[in-house]
Amino acid sequence: MPMYERFYSSVTGKKGRWITLLVWLVLAVVLTVTLPAVGDEEANNAANLSDTKPSVQAAAVDATEFPSDSGTPALLVLHREGGLTADDLAGLQKLTAQWEAAPLPEQVGVPPLHKLPMPALQAELSEDGSTIVAPVLFAAGADTETMKESLDQLREDAAATLGGDPFNTETDAADALSARITGPVGIQVDATGLFKNADVSLLLGTVLLVLIILLLIYRSPVLAFIPLIAVGFAYMVVGPILGAMAREGWITIDSQGISIMTVLLFGAGTDYCLFLISQFRHHLGEVESKREALLKALTGSAGAIAMSGLTVVLSLSALLFAQYGAYHRFAVPFSLSILIMAIASLTLVPALLAIFGRTSFYPFVPRTAEMIAERARKKGKPVPAKKAARAGRIGRLVVRRPWAVVLSTVIVLGVLAGFSSQMKVTFDILSSFPSDMESREGFKVIGEQFSEGSLAPVRVIVDTEGSDVKAVSERLSKLPYVASVSEPEQGQVNTNIAAMDINLTMNPYSLEAMELIPQLREEAAAALTASSSDSAADDRVWIGGQTAEQYDTKVTGDRDTRIIIPVVIGLITLLLLIYLRSVVATAYLIGTVILSYFAALGLGWIIIHYVLGADAMSGSIPLYAFVFLVALGEDYNIFMISSIWEKRKRMPLKQAISEGVSETGSVITSAGIILAGTFAVLASLPIQVLVHFGIVTAVGVLLDTFIVRPFLVPAITALLGRVAFWPGKHEEVKEPSSAASH
Template sequence: MDQQVSEKKGLAKLVGGTYSRWITLGIWISLVVILNAVFPQGNSQTNENAQNLADSLPSVQAEQIAKQEFPSESGVPALIVLHREKGMTDGDVQIVQQLTAAFTQEPLPNQSLIVPLHELPLPAVKGQLSEDGSTFVLPIFFNKEADVDQLKESMDQFQERVDQITNADLFAADVDSSEELSARITGPVGIQIDATGLFSDADVSLLIATVILVLVFLLLIYRSPILALIPLVAVGFAYGVISPLLGWMAREEWIVVDSQGLSIMTVLLFGAGTDYCLFLIARFRQLLMVESSKTKALFQAVTGSTGAIAMSGFTVVISLLALLLADYGGLNRFAIPFSLSILIMMIASITLVPAMLAIIGRTSFFPFVPRTLEMRRERAQRKGKPEPKPQKPNRFGVMIGNWITQKPWTVILATIVLLGSFAAFSPQVKYTFDTLSSFPEDVPSREGFQLIGEHFSQGELAPAKVIVDTEGKDLPLQEKLGELEKVAKVLEPKSGQNNPDIVSAEVEFTLNPYGNEAMDFIPLLMEETRKILQDAGIADADSKVWIAGQTAEQYDTRETTDADAKRIIPVVIIMIALLLLLYLRSFIAMLYLMGTVLLSYFSALGLGWIVIHYFMGADAIQGFIPLYAFVFLVALGEDYNIFMVSSIWKKRKQMPLKQAIREGVAETGSVITSAGLILAGTFAVLATLPIQVLVHFGLITAIGVLLDTFIVRPFLVPAITSVLGSLAFWPGKHREVETATEQGATTHL
């Protein structure tokens, strides 16, 4: 322990000494300048087309077979939905023919196929209208190798040329208008473009909103413009290091980054980063009230808080690194950017922030500069003012601390009942992997999808492709599959280009192909197809049936992420438990700290569902959210527990345990409350975005942080510690101190 204290003092002098403070600042400035000059920015290396599913999964294998055997059909479709509410006219249908003629003669970049409707007579084309005659769907296929940026460029050109051909802006027309002909782009291409655009637009607005929120919170809490800027400057320096490092690793293809990951990383960086800065700043401010030397106060602050900050940071880093165990690419590729951002931010909070505080000193808190009682007396005498009174303790914190130690069982039962009542709703949460449900209702691809669902069959948007190895036998695929309850239509089977025994039949569902019901139907469709092969005497039918398409991909996504959650959650729990055990050296404390955070997580999930479902009207949340929320909430929740419990652990060596609990709660109360509000606020910023998956994730995470901040940390954890007494330190030993020593005196925040 003495060696650890000595190392911390060495760190304090290394970053906050007379000369070393400037060296530390210079090193950070040099790092930012050099890295940004040499490496590209992370957001310039995003890959929105990165594969999420492993090559061994059925839907991926099916796509590979489709690409090999049915190359003319393997393009990605953009569905152009043309609609006139009172019914499309002959002139409207002729516009469709003009479009197919124009894009057949001069194809779009990466266009692989467009149906030549201009070669058909007008009545034949009109026969493809919806039953009410109001809607027409024109498919345009693009090469599968095209990325999102290329597809967007193609569709931008498409819209420009359509405007020129029609002398009207069909894509801005109201779909509900009975007078205007409207057009919307949907299907896999439209959905992909809109998803990328929403996340790209969210990145800038999210950054601005997060910076403003953190700045406002810091100004309200500390009422010091200089101090409010210090954490933001530290986060800015950290981001200046992180972004080029991510850009470099992405350029070298060591990692993959996407817009969604960078957006969430920004929130995490500002929220958690500000927390780490506040832990140190609050301790520095506290010590300035009892220590006249700003240098000594800073050294003591760094020495006293570095351990808790480092432990908190490593807890989050290890939790996020556990995402490397995920097989689903969308989870796996978050691990390095998220963990690296927290690691660098933690380093900045214990090096750069102390250096800035050492340079600015007490002026950091201007105009409410913290001073010792003697300094305030001298100041009052110089100005002829009355003698100042001693600094009063945090009355509210003291009151909570007294209540907890006097009636711990009441506190425990009340908080468990409250949290348990919220957690009881967590099994009721419904999940979806429907990308469209995350879009605002006025996004073009969602509007187009809704028109298809209302006027055609929703299954036309994304049919499943059933592929079988017939071994040369004539199979009744179209007839048998068409008899299934949830199948609207089965197109005529086609033979493979290289192997005629490979046959493909497109199956259109009667329901939303992106919904849970369609995904649940995939195993039945697979089983029924295998049965057709078995009835025909084909051996080993299990290995001769494949299903491609969006629905099959979503089914594999659900199965993969469910397996990831079952693997990652236990690893996160075990790793955090081991870190707590090493830091606190108490098996009992580790158990109840982990237990309270897990209770808080399920409470956040349940309360989040109450808000999202019963108040916001959502039918389901994205299936990725529970695992995301778990990793963040368990790791970040332990941050606050570590900071508060470490205070109690230190104080109990100089005072009775119950007094240590009272003072630990009072001392850490305001800084953890401030940090919790800022962290919850940054995640809540996600709720202002037009993307439902981020809205739901932000709300649940913000709720979890608030539950940790205002219930678990100030009430439940110290109450359990009070009830357990010396047992809380087992197998370590606790020697009860009868009276507080002089070293145990403290100044409350």
């Protein structure tokens, strides 16, 4: 007996099944009790850019030369339709005096508005006198939870001093004072709060969705819970392991990663369980022994499950090549969760099926023809005639008219893929927030009453080497996209270093603003060159601030995309070559999934832009969607093509294709609906980046499930015939003359 059969036999044996269940139970309990929970080790303010990036270097120079101004600002926006009153401004002065005397937690600075005479303070108002913005600076390295506590205290202080409830007053309320907190600190705290609140609702929504779909498909309460039990155990195991790794500093994990990991576990994990369950149900209709049926199911599906899991694990591990922190942080949690889930699918799920046996499918219990006949005789009923097995309509269609199927599906996918060229991306974090979120409302008020650029000024730092810094500020102020330039500040360590804040005339988080960063650098360097004998001043200019950081984010993300996409394709190609031993099949399996990916981007853009009305999607979605869709889409191809490869050894190829498509059709359709549904749950969250990611991934899975897997791939296989197996050989099995027509 081969080693893998001995392993399957031990896992499903009379004692082995209980031992397997006990091992998973003990492992889950011990890890949960002894190791930290992954949620307790979240680091939602972890840096995404390395120290080598220009904006990070600018921040380091800023912190050294201008330590008093090196904090991260929270912007308190006070607004009253018709104009702020003297009492409003006096209240603000009391607040700045209070925060100067008794700073908020992690506060490093506050403007001394209380020391300004009233006319000078009124000069800081918007043109119509309705709005003023007061920055409160916090330590750059402060954790989000502490900053949240500080902002909560800030609101309490402001409400007590200003009177009423300004933070819950509509910004357009007539003759009422409204207050909002925005700026980098407000945005960061709001973003973290969204993800934190989303975790529980996402978990509950995903569990309920999977449970309902399983009940509708299989109509068996026992069977519906078996995949959920397996996913639950896998989650209980992977969570503490990730928590321990994060505590040791080996990895960094955040709320967004945990949210997507949860969806991935339930979606992909349930798929693996269903691949085995479908085989088990099929063999229960052929053999009376439930254990023999389970061993046959494992023999027939374990290889495909292991291969599918390995494909996803390696694809997600490719994110380790990323330089951008958010991409890199996802690699270990995602790949480890799928690895543990695949192990659970090949050990815990077989043990549970061995324990429940045919009862797993109650009340629709699969039985052999002999068992059905025996039950009928005992009840005194006529023995039902045995239904002849026949291929489904789709299976017959793809082998009878492969050219028509290939051309029609390629046209559909190609048209959808064409829309991907119209897709626009954004790195504006504010666009991910609900329109009624405080930091977004505050930003809107600033944009309407001042320059939008004042929300996040661009910090320009130069080393003058003794030349006049005014030449730089004057040149920058003349640029058409610059609203204002602050007075230059002199460095405290190196007096030749000067810094100035630039307010742009546009949204500083927009793609348009980000593209101006190289121009600002060139203009500042040119001004330095013109005022000194140095012919190259690029190394004496540093550009910092949120806009510069997002520009570096885009550049880094583009680099990661160029590296990771070929790595993922290469890894999957290598695995398919080893598994199928066919260059031709590997080529068209990869090609169809890539076509499906671009079609998913195109269809996703149609929904996001033309239906939901969004102007752009997050710049990180194309890479995330590629890694997920190519890996998960190949899962379905592997499971279906494995069935064809196995059947063609004992029947004609066209019959093997037809029956392979029909045999795997229902389980892959069920798995695809569940996986798409779990990703679609993300679209219910109030976070636009997850909404867009959920939409693109869900439609991509559905395209793979209902077009690529049942039609395109088998039709190409039918067209190519024995060439599909090259350089391997295919010996065509002749159909017996008495065989039924398929």
